[in-house]
Amino acid sequence: MHAPAERARRVTIDPGGPLVVEGPVEVALDDGSVERSERPTVAVCTCRRSRRYPWCDTSHRRRSRPPGPAADKDGGGGA
Amino acid sequence: MTARSGLPKPRGPLSQALVGALRHAQDMPPDALSRAASADPYGDDLQLALNILYELHYQGFDGVGDEHEWDPDLLRLRAALEATFLDALRGDVAQSFPASRVDEALSDLLVEPARDDGTSLSHHLAREGTLGQLREHAALRSIYHLKEADPHAWVIPRLRGRAKAGMVAVEYDEYGAGHADQLHQQLFADLMTDLGLDTSYNHYLDAASAEMLAVVNLMSLLGLHRALRGALVGQFATVEVTSSPGSRRLADAMRRTGAGPAAIRFHDEHVEADAVHEQLMRHEVVGGLLAEEPDLEKDVLFGIGATVLLEDRFSAALLAAWREGRSALREPL
Known part of the structure; x- marks a missing residue:
């Protein structure tokens, strides 16, 4: 189940978005505290706008003037 | 039960x-x-x-x-x-979705409206949704969320390589990463308990509108047919790409109405989880599938377009019922 020790952990950079990294992840914050995520894959915020910092909450996304092309296609769902 | x-x-x-x-x-x-x-x-x-x-x-x-x-x-x-x-x-x-490239279609979905144009269900619920409306919404969505991720599991054996590995990574998270109490289906049942709803599987089927059934039927249709695997991937990518901001608004609605900690938790979890799932779906699942099978691009686009169409119909039906002071359910709660 475990990745071989010699395999490097890959970090994927989403341009303008988060760093995507295999979890679990610990992020050392400016104030000396450490936040930990147990997710199998973790998206780490780089724009600093996240309300769930240091985890991405998609606050980096571009915004449009209404009527936008993506005015809530989720029907209030989630998956 | x-x-x-x-x-x-x-x-x-x-x-x-x-x-x-x-x-x-x-x-x-x-x-x-x-x-x-x-x-x-x-x-x-x-x-x-x-x-x-x-x-x-x-x-x-x-x-x-x-x-x-x-x-x-x-x-x-x-x-x-x-x-x-x-x-x-x-x-x-x-007619409604003339996009010809998947990357453009997904980029469009990544743009958030700066303000609500009056058609967004999650904006309505965040701003002025009542506890009664949140209960109706949850009762309807329970037709999906009590089997959340199940329709998408059908596609796994139809994928290969990166697309398969990415899809399984998302599904593993949906299924609680090995913890039954963290199954998203269970988190939704916990939300329903906070809202005073019956958590039995399909309890609200008689109450569910045709618009809600169509949303779930699309997933089953695409999941059960190998020929529609590209559309299933497009469907799931659309849900994951749009979910995180919508979930934040629903978490706000649950907080504002005092719906309870599990009701808030379900949506908070989806803000964070779906920010990750968006990345996996776009780069690994859609990207991996189209690298392997480029001819499926039109099918992925169809899955995106059909999901947008049916979710819009669902949202419009709820907002119309509530504006007229009616219940959005076929049977009262």
């Missing part, structure tokens, strides 16, 4: 005949296939009949024998209903 619900109440001749066939082992009437061909593709009767037939592949119904899942007559009826639904979707998506 049993896993299975009873058969729902029929809503027309097709669902009437189907419920009769399942409950009393009656033969399907000889005109069932022609009725399926001419039925309203988005209407209650067709959507309920399709939902019942798909349910035979999930948990099934109390009092309905497991052998019905692979009954040739029922499969024939299902194919006729699917053809009517799929034809309508293909025609309407061609």
